[in-house]
Amino acid sequence: MIDHHIKYQQSCPTPADSSEASTGYLSKGIGGLALSISGLLAASSVHAEYGINFPEPAAGVAREIYNIHMLTMQITTVLLIIVFAFVFYSIYFHRKSRGFEADQNFHKSWFGQWSWVIVPVMVLGVDLTIAGKADAVLKKVWEVPKDEKLLDVKVTGHQWWWEYDYIDSGVKVESRYIPEEESGDLYLREVDNRLVLPTHTKIRFLHTSADVLHAFWVPELAVKKDAIPGYITETWAELDREGVFRGQCAELCGTWHSRMPIVVEAVSPERFAAWTEEQKALKLAALAEASVDKQWSMDELMERGKTLYDSKCAACHQITGLGLPPAFPALKGSPMMAGPIADHLDIVINGKPGTAMQAWGTLNDLEIAALVTYERNAWDNNTGDVVQPADVKQAR
Amino acid sequence: MSTTTLSHDEAHHHDAPKGWRRWLFSTNHKDIGTLYLLFALTMLFLGGASAMLIRMELFMPGIQLVDPDLYNNLVTNHALIMIFGAVMPAAAGLANWMIPMMIGAPDMALPRMNNLSFWILPAAATMLILSFVVPFFPGGGTQINTGWTLYPPLSVQVGMSMDFLIFAIHLLGISSVLASINIIVTLLNMRAPGMALMKMPMFCWTWLVTAFLLILVVPVLAGGVTMLLFDRHFGTSFFDAAGGGDPVLFQHLFWFFGHPEVYILLLPSIGVLSHVIPAFSRKPLFGYNSMVGSMLAVATIGMVVWAHHQYTIGMSMGAVTYFMIGTIIISIPVGLMIFNFIATMWRGSMTFETPMLFAIAIVLMFTFGGLSGVMLAVVPADMQYHDSMFVVAHFHYVLMPGAVFGLFAGVFYWLPKWTGHMYDERLGKIFFWTNVIGFNITFFPQHFLGLAGMPRRIIDYNVMFTEFNVISSVGAIIFGLSHLLLLYIVIKTIRGGKKAESRSWEGAKGLEWELDSPPAFHTWTVAPQVK
Structure with missing residues (x-):
């Protein structure tokens, strides 16, 4: 028990399909049982590495x-x-x-x-x-170090994703879990957009929440702090090696508490600077695109809308649009979808107080237009409505 | 009351009333004690069933048996049923049965209130069960997915089942406070002549302290959940930052109750141990005075260290340092208690009947849980442990041996007294071994899961956590099923068995062993003289 973090490296290839995966779990389980009985010595068909102590610290x-x-x-x-x-x-x-x-x-x-x-x-x-x-x-x-240049990262917990704001550069990252079909053995430990951080830089994390309590926890950084709505709490870290460090939300936050992985990618300060510039350029390009005075076609909006919906909305309303009533209403066949566009825009932009539906007003006009168009036409809703960025601008 | 000189003869004068009236209108401490114990046994199986579902869901990665909201609902329900439904009523059942017999009193001081404090419980349990099932009916709202800590803002999002739960907590609280008043009044006023406070049996001492703790902290919880109810329905914002309130305030109120609650669950079992270990070591309790002193110290310090459950909320360094030091200091009186138990066994003449086996298991495993508690008290290290499976392992190691095994030890120790029959010792030992081994297989691996990074209260986990979860679930099956044997042993003992003598155990000391087994319906109508 007091040995220095023993790990068992994986030795078998990842199972390809899901039925194979389930037998894989079973043999893994039996393997685990054998391991414990023979004092963690028996050879077994362990797929992913597992630890019995904290992982090697990175700060x-x-x-x-x-x-x-x-x-x-x-x-x-x-x-x-x-x-x-x-x-x-x-x-x-x-x-x-x-x-x-x-x-x-x-x-x-x-x-x-x-x-x-x-x-x-x-x-x-x-x-x-x-x-x-x-x-x-x-x-x-x-005590967060004082009188020094700190890299400020605001970490906001949402039901059920993380938002990272690099306050100095204005870069914003939305980080969500990846479904099992795409993430495989890293399911629940991998995200679409990682939290990229430079090594050998003092970083200050500012924790807050947009809805309920969450907690940011990455064992390699030994940082754990609750994200509390109305509070800003702080922690700090100085990463001393590059690598990918994985953690999870550690405060029960409702239905999909298990689906809030945190992945920190530690890179050299030079690569971090380059990454920051890249992100800024991408953001500018998106803004420029959204403000172009152009009529978007239904197909263009539907395509963009589906991507946005699947990443931002599907956690609650589901990819199928069927939701998880009563907490998360279905969008398929919902009266809201066939009703006035103005109401639909209002709920997307401003959210619905007292429910889990948050305000999405930080999205740009094009993104909201694409989302609303998608929702009104997907899953046999087929209203034929096409919402343009200009309509969104007016609704704000 | 009667004028007979020997309490043994009382049965012939006052027979128990017959039929359902005997139980519903009962003012007899023994019958009410039995009701408490039967209620607790029922709840043990309900809470156990939800634990089984949790462990079966966690057997493999992926979501197999229940949906995430139902899983969180089970987590909530398991904790509340076990704490308020099983452990506290079982301890109250022991208190009702044993306190009057131990101090030479004819009954509890307030018999009618005693009836009320029990009969509130079935109503509270109904509310608690309704809070679990209501979401399955049309229009029933969402499930309680907050865990037993009920932290807002999440608990404000939940549907009407949260309201059922809040009222269930109110009822449970009223029942506990009434029972506590009764116990305090009985202990302070009805001890036999000559029984000074410092001659009182340890079980009575532990309950005296427990009752004071309950009266001090339960109203705080009731206040907290009432404020939650107002936030939910009457437009207040006690816990809503957007309205000038503070979500963290609820956590302070909750844990101001929640941490002393740990000692409320623990102390009666420490009391049981203080009788079981001397009886089977055939030698008096080592350090009676220091035992009383350390218990008072635990209760007092335990009242002022609640925020060690909230190290991660962003308190100032001064505050967390205070709570850390306070928490670590508790190891002094607790260490002294453990030491006294070991010193009682030391140079004794031990035999190992089922109650003694449980007592030894408590000394060893509670020490283990207490020591991981010291690790958790260290603030910087808790940055890692907090809300991980390590915490789940820790508090089960404290509460199962500390509270539940103590109650098992008490039940086996006094079952011959209650029923007049010896239980089947062979079955008792089989129950002990399956129970303790199953428990350790279930909870020991969870330490590793927590250290490796598995948070608690998640329905689904990455494959890296599979091995220890499988082991844990296999252990849970053994552990869970072993309780069916307990049920069988208890029923078998009630129905018959070897006749128990008045002094059922060779080394047993105390007034209760001078009464028949089973005791008459009314006992000690004439108080004994204690030298």
């Missing part, structure tokens, strides 16, 4: 946290062994079947008289050792 503070975790675990293991030793010694020797007579005056000896002082003092000693170390590490974790 200085995370390494200190790792060390204090190992320290407390070692101290508690020693204490546990002491307790077990006394109990088992007593069970073996002080039993009636061995003819052992109970010592009726044991509690009256000097030890019995003073143990209530001796034991607490000894426990206090252990406590102070742990608390002293913890306090030193805590200061480093809790």
Whole structure:
């Protein structure tokens, strides 16, 4: 248990289709059982690597946290062994079947008289050792470095995706899980757009939420903070190696809590700068496209709309448009789709207070036009309505 | 009451009423104790069934048995039923049966209120079960997908089932407070002549402290969920940042109740242990005074460390340092308790009947859970553990041995007294081993899952978490099924078995063992003199 993060590397190819995958899980499970029984020694058909301790830290503070975790675990293991030793010694020797007579005056000896002082003092000693170390590490974790150039990343939790805003450059990343058919063995640990971060740079994370509580957790960074609506909390990290680090939302946030992976891609500062420029250019190009005074055809809007819908709306309303009533209403055959376009635009742009339906007003005019057009014509809704970016601009 | 001198003869004068009236209108502490215990046993199986569904769903990656909302609903329901339906009523059942017999009192001080505090429970349980099933009816709204912590804003999104739950919590709270008042009044006023407070049996001491804790913290929870109800329906925004409220306020209110609740669940079992271990070690409890002292210390410090459940909400460094130190300090009185139990066994003349086996398992496994608790108390390390499966493993290691095994030990220890029959020792031992081994297979691997990065309360997980989840679910099947054996043993003992003597165990001490087994309907109508 106190060994340095043992991992078992995968040795078999990934199963191709889903039926193979399920037998794969089964053999993996049986393999896991065998592993535990034979003291984690048996060879088995393990597909993905699994860990029994924290993954290798990727930031200085995370390494200190790792060390204090190992320290407390070692101290508690020693204490546990002491307790077990006394109990088992007593069970073996002080039993009636061995003819052992109970010592009726044991509690009256000097030890019995003073143990209530001796034991607490000894426990206090252990406590102070742990608390002293913890306090030193805590200061480093809790206090975001001051008077330095920090890279600010605002992390916003949404039901059920993450939004990352690089405040200085204005770049925004929306990060969502990828369905199992496309992500395979990385299902629930992979996203469409990763959180790209530079190494050897002090990064400040500002956590908040747009709806309910979430929690941002990446074990390699040892950063975990709740995302609370109305609050902005902060954490910081300085990545010391490149790599891809995976985590998940760690605060129950409703139906698809399990589908909020977090993937950090740590790159060199130079690559990060290049990536930032690339993102800015893409954003400008999209804005320019949206503001072009042009009439978009139904086909163009439907194509863009489907891409947008599948990534942003399908988590709740489903790819099929059937929703998950009663929490997430169906869009297929919904009166809203056949009703006035203005109402439809209003709910997309402003959301519906008191429900999980959030405001999508941050999308550009073209994107909203494409989404609304798609929703009004997909899944046999077939209203024939075509909504242009100009209509959206007017509705805002 | 009667003028007879020997309590043993009472049965002939006051027979129990017959039929359903005996139970519905009961003011007899023994009958009400039985009702509590039967209620708790029923709830144990309900809560166990939801746990089985959870573990079966987690057996493999993917979503197989239930949908995500139902899964979260089960998670919520499992916790609430086990805590409020199984453990607390079972402990109250032991208190009702044993406290008057242990202190030489004829009954509880407030017998009619005793009746009320039990009969609120079936109504509360009905509300609780309704909160689970209502979403399956047309127009029933969404399921409770918040977990038992009911954190807003998520709990404000939930449909009407949340309202059923809020009222269920109100009823459960009223029942607990009434029972606590009754226990305090009984213990302070009805002890036999000569029984000073510091001569009171430990089980009574633990319940005295538990009852005070309940009265202090349950109203805070009731207030918190009432504010939630107002936020949901009456336009207030106590917990809504957009209206000037604060979502974190609810967490503080909840855990101000929630953390002492842990000790409410734990202490009665510590009381049971303080009788079982001396009885089967044939030697008095080591350190009675320090036991009472450490219990008072646990209760007092336990009241002021609640925010260690919320290290990740962004408190100031001063605040988290205080809560960390406070939490670590609790290891001192708890360590002293464990030490006293081991010192009681030390140089004793031990035998290993089922209650003693459970007691030893508690000492070992509760120590383990307590030590992982010290790890969790360390704020920087908790940045990693928080809301992961490590926490799930930790609190099951504390609550199963700490609370439930203690209750099992108490049931096996006093079952001969209650029924007049010895239970089947061989079956009792089989139950112990399947139960304890099943428990460890279920929860030990969850430590690894948490450290490797699996959050709690997720229905679906990546394949990297498969191995330990499979092991855990296999353990859960063994663990879950073993409770059917408990049911069989209890029924078998009630129906018959070897006749139990007044002093059913060789080393058993205390007033309750001077009464017949089973005791007369009314006992200690003349108080014994305690030297």
